[in-house]
Amino acid sequence: MRPFAYSRAPDVQAAIAHAGAGAEFIAGGTDMLQLLQEDLRSPATLIDINGLSLTGIGTDGDALQIGALTRLSEVAAHPDIRNRFPVVSEALEATASAQVRNMATVGGNLLQRTRCLYFRDATMPCNKRQPGSGCPAQDGCNELNAILGGSADCIAVHPSDLAVALVALDARLVIAGPAGERRIAIADLHRLPGDAPHIETVLDPGELITAVRLPMAMADRKSAYVKVRHRASFEWAIASCAVTLSLSGQTVQDSRIVAGGVATRPWRLPQVEAALAGQRLDAPTIRAAAETAAEGAAPRPGNAWKVPLQQRTVARAISTAAGVP
Numbered sequence: 570m571r572p573f574a575y576s577r578a579p580d581v582q583a584a585i586a587h588a589g590a591g592a593e594f595i596a597g598g599t600d601m602l603q604l605l606q607e608d609l610r611s612p613a614t615l616i617d618i619n620g621l622s623l624t625g626i627g628t629d630g631d632a633l634q635i636g637a638l639t640r641l642s643e644v645a646a647h648p649d650i651r652n653r654f655p656v657v658s659e660a661l662e663a664t665a666s667a668q669v670r671n672m673a674t675v676g677g678n679l680l681q682r683t684r685c686l687y688f689r690d691a692t693m694p695c696n697k698r699q700p701g702s703g704c705p706a707q708d709g710c711n712e713l714n715a716i717l718g719g720s721a722d723c724i725a726v727h728p729s730d731l732a733v734a735l736v737a738l739d740a741r742l743v744i745a746g747p748a749g750e751r752r753i754a755i756a757d758l759h760r761l762p763g764d765a766p767h768i769e770t771v772l773d774p775g776e777l778i779t780a781v782r783l784p785m786a787m788a789d790r791k792s793a794y795v796k797v798r799h800r801a802s803f804e805w806a807i808a809s810c811a812v813t814l815s816l817s818g819q820t821v822q823d824s825r826i827v828a829g830g831v832a833t834r835p836w837r838l839p840q841v842e843a844a845l846a847g848q849r850l851d852a853p854t855i856r857a858a859a860e861t862a863a864e865g866a867a868p869r870p871g872n873a874w875k876v877p878l879q880q881r882t883v884a885r886a887i888s889t890a891a892g893v894p
């Protein structure tokens with residue numbers, strides 16, 4: 570770990586004013602401290618944002634708003650989340666461990682860095698850490714890397730479970746920055762790696778996520794979050810799927826189906842949604858729709874097994890949400 574300056578921001582304006590130019594935010598610190606310890610980040614200054622009034626969950630107009638500094642455990646346990654947006658609780662309860670969830674925040678979770686082995690090893694080249702240095706995962710140890718959304722420069726998997734559930738709810742982010750406040754769809758937060766994998770989001774330098782908004786129009790949908798991982802706890806997804814369904818009887822009026830653990834960002838599956846639209850849900854219909862889940866996949870030699878795993882994970886998530894055995 571390299572030396573850095575530390576300051577506590579008293580309010581959002583002060584946090585934004587001091588960010589950028591070698592300064593980075595720290596919230597729960599569960600990812601940031603690892604990055605510092607492993608010499609993967611070396612900011613000149615850490616701005617501690619834990620003193621900002623960005624905690625809590627409450628109705629605000631047409632949305633349920635979650636402050637960006639709310640701890641994952643509090644979000645998962647909140648009655649309005651459990652009862653009206655249970656896919657969020659399910660994704661969070663499958664995240665990390667109880668201890669990590671007590672410390673980790675919503676904003677930090679969405680902006681945590683990838684677990685790609687090469688990114689996490691400061692002795693290895695990695696285009697995300699050091700643009701232009703190469704991507705050894707392409708022909709190296711790529712079992713856990715992405716089959717969707719990759720480029721010749723990067724095939725690192727996006728790690729957040731919460732982000733996958735939020736895309737299935739069409740959630741919005743409230744962002745504060747030097748130019749004022751703006752709102753974006755969570756689906757637009759994470760960028761594809763392309764030829765600039767070190768630029769992971771559409772956030773401008775110094776911008777702070779202040780809240781996540783769950784549209785009340787998406788409340789009470791049938792939903793499910795299914796996560797497959799190597800260990801039952803304390804482990805990121807090797808495949809996951811968040812599903813929200815609007816049903817009339819057993820017939821699909823609308824659906825949002827999003828894959829995690831297999832792609833470079835939360836991966837919406839419009840072809841699966843199209844295959845379900847207007848259909849009465851039964852096992853053969855779900856199986857046929859899920860067969861299309863890996864369309865466009867470009868597996869590497871080490872991770873072709875993710876293709877059938879993703880299809881089965883998607884099928885299981887739709888079946889669980891719809892209550893179809």
Ligand SMILES: Cc1cc2nc3c(=O)[nH]c(=O)nc-3n(C[C@H](O)[C@H](O)[C@H](O)COP(=O)(O)OP(=O)(O)OC[C@H]3O[C@@H](n4cnc5c(N)ncnc54)[C@H](O)[C@@H]3O)c2cc1C
Pocket residue numbers: 593594595596597598599600601602637638663664665666669672673674675676677678679680681728729730731776777778779803804805806
């Ligand atoms: C052992 C272990 C297992 C884990 N397993 C999982 C898992 O299964 N699924 C999963 O999703 N995650 C998992 N995680 C990751 C964990 O959820 C994240 O580390 C955590 O959510 C990050 O939140 P934080 O508040 O600690 O962020 P920090 O570490 O403080 O910050 C992370 C990043 O976000 C930035 N940041 C933080 N808040 C804001 C904000 N409001 N606005 C702008 N930038 C901000 C920081 O600058 C930093 O770049 C695991 C972590 C550990 C240690």
